[in-house]
Amino acid sequence: MRKKLIITAVLASVMVMCFAQKPHKIMFYNMENFFDTIDDPETNDEEFLPDGAKRWNTAKYDKKLRNMERVLFDIAAIDRNYPAVIGVSEIENRSILEDIASTRKLLPARYAICHYDSPDLRGVDVAFLYRPDVFKLEGSADIPVRIASLPNWRTRGIVTMWGTIDDEPFLFMVAHWPSRLGGQAASAFKRNAAAEQMRAIADSVLKVNPATKIVAMGDFNDDPTDESVEVHLGAKAKIKELQPGDFYTPFADMLKAGLGTLAYRDAWNLFDNIVVSENLATGSAGKLKLVKDPYKKTKFYGNIFKQHYMIQKEGQYKGYPLRTYVGNNFQGGFSDHFPVYIYISK
Numbered sequence: 579m580r581k582k583l584i585i586t587a588v589l590a591s592v593m594v595m596c597f598a599q600k601p602h603k604i605m606f607y608n609m610e611n612f613f614d615t616i617d618d619p620e621t622n623d624e625e626f627l628p629d630g631a632k633r634w635n636t637a638k639y640d641k642k643l644r645n646m647e648r649v650l651f652d653i654a655a656i657d658r659n660y661p662a663v664i665g666v667s668e669i670e671n672r673s674i675l676e677d678i679a680s681t682r683k684l685l686p687a688r689y690a691i692c693h694y695d696s697p698d699l700r701g702v703d704v705a706f707l708y709r710p711d712v713f714k715l716e717g718s719a720d721i722p723v724r725i726a727s728l729p730n731w732r733t734r735g736i737v738t739m740w741g742t743i744d745d746e747p748f749l750f751m752v753a754h755w756p757s758r759l760g761g762q763a764a765s766a767f768k769r770n771a772a773a774e775q776m777r778a779i780a781d782s783v784l785k786v787n788p789a790t791k792i793v794a795m796g797d798f799n800d801d802p803t804d805e806s807v808e809v810h811l812g813a814k815a816k817i818k819e820l821q822p823g824d825f826y827t828p829f830a831d832m833l834k835a836g837l838g839t840l841a842y843r844d845a846w847n848l849f850d851n852i853v854v855s856e857n858l859a860t861g862s863a864g865k866l867k868l869v870k871d872p873y874k875k876t877k878f879y880g881n882i883f884k885q886h887y888m889i890q891k892e893g894q895y896k897g898y899p900l901r902t903y904v905g906n907n908f909q910g911g912f913s914d915h916f917p918v919y920i921y922i923s924k
Contacts (some may be wrong), residue, residue, distance in 0.1 A: 584686055590892060598771070601651070601921040602866075602923065603653070603656075603657075603660075604921075605665070605852075605919035606752065606797075609666055609913055610901060610914050611903070613639075615634055615636055620701070622699050623701050632906050637908075642902060645912045646912070646913070647678065647683050648683075649883070650889075651684060657872075657873055660686070662743065664706065665704070668797075669705060671695065672691060675705055675748075680706055689708065691711045692737060693705035693737070694735065694737055696734040698732060702735075702754075706739055707749065713818055715740075715741040719738050720737050720738075726769070746791060747791065747866040748791050748793065749791070749793070750793050751779060755797065755798045756799065766800075769800050772806070773807065780792050784855070788823075789857065789863040791866065792825075792855035793853075793855075794811070799849050801847055802815070802829045817859050820856040825853045825855060826856065827851060829880040832880050833848040837882060840916070849915070854868055854920070868921070869921050870921070880918060881918065883919060887900075888913075901914040
């Protein structure tokens with residue numbers, strides 16, 4: 579009798595493991611200048627052409643593609659579950675995403691694409707890959723970033739998509755905020771403007787349906803403790819301080835602990851961010867909520883994916899992310915940023 583009970587218990591445990599829903603991973607990755615090899619006469623992509631300064635060609639493109647496949651698949655391998663939504667930046671066009679989604683290791687996820695051509699002068703875009711079996715897309719839009727004092731200024735827009743996960747309403751936003759070209763202080767007003775627009779989009783959606791869970795991600799070119807994120811986006815660093823309609827950034831505590839996604843002059847920054855609305859951070863609406871990594875012991879709600887093969891092993895940039903190029907010298911690396919991700923679960 580005891581033996582039968584043990585067998586029954588084991589079988590029940592196996593059944594639970596097989597059918598229990600795994601947490602959903604949401605991630606963002608700046609893929610660092612992922613261009614194709616074809617000239618686009620509408621953009622300044624000459625640097626990344628076979629006869630350009632970087633001698634970008636099919637062999638180098640294929641190397642970059644396999645590198646991206648490796649990173650995304652290894653993130654999926656953490657729990658044998660492909661990310662439900664992947665936000666990306668610094669990709670030239672939709673064909674890049676099609677090639678990524680069609681790689682052998684990622685093809686089983688059957689990723690769909692949400693992409694719009696941006697007005698960026700170099701032609702680099704932000705976009706989403708998403709699993710239609712998890713995220714049920716209902717619509718999407720590209721919202722331009724505007725600054726009244728710079729009417730002719732062109733930058734990447736805010737790509738938005740909305741739909742449901744497990745029948746709960748979601749809005750996803752991905753952006754690549756203006757760079758620090760000209761200095762952090764002198765260029766801050768541009769990032770502040772981008773942050774305010776993302777916040778305005780979120781506020782308008784929550785006004786219509788307060789139960790909508792919002793995930794805003796991207797390369798913000800600012801840390802989660804900078805004014806653009808803290809004040810203009812309104813992302814708080816402590817869950818206990820959140821009020822309805824607030825944003826929460828799980829990466830502020832990680833930055834304060836000395837962690838980062840990119841390095842500059844031997845200092846780490848955490849420009850790559852995923853912020854979530856209060857109702858997702860606290861679970862105040864619906865059943866899905868932000869959770870810590872269930873597969874490792876951690877005190878953080880955010881995660882940085884950093885593997886040995888993604889790190890520069892020697893030279894001036896030892897310890898930095900292993901990038902594709904240093905100047906015009908091809909390194910065969912991955913990106914100058916590490917990807918970030920979060921988990922949401924019932």
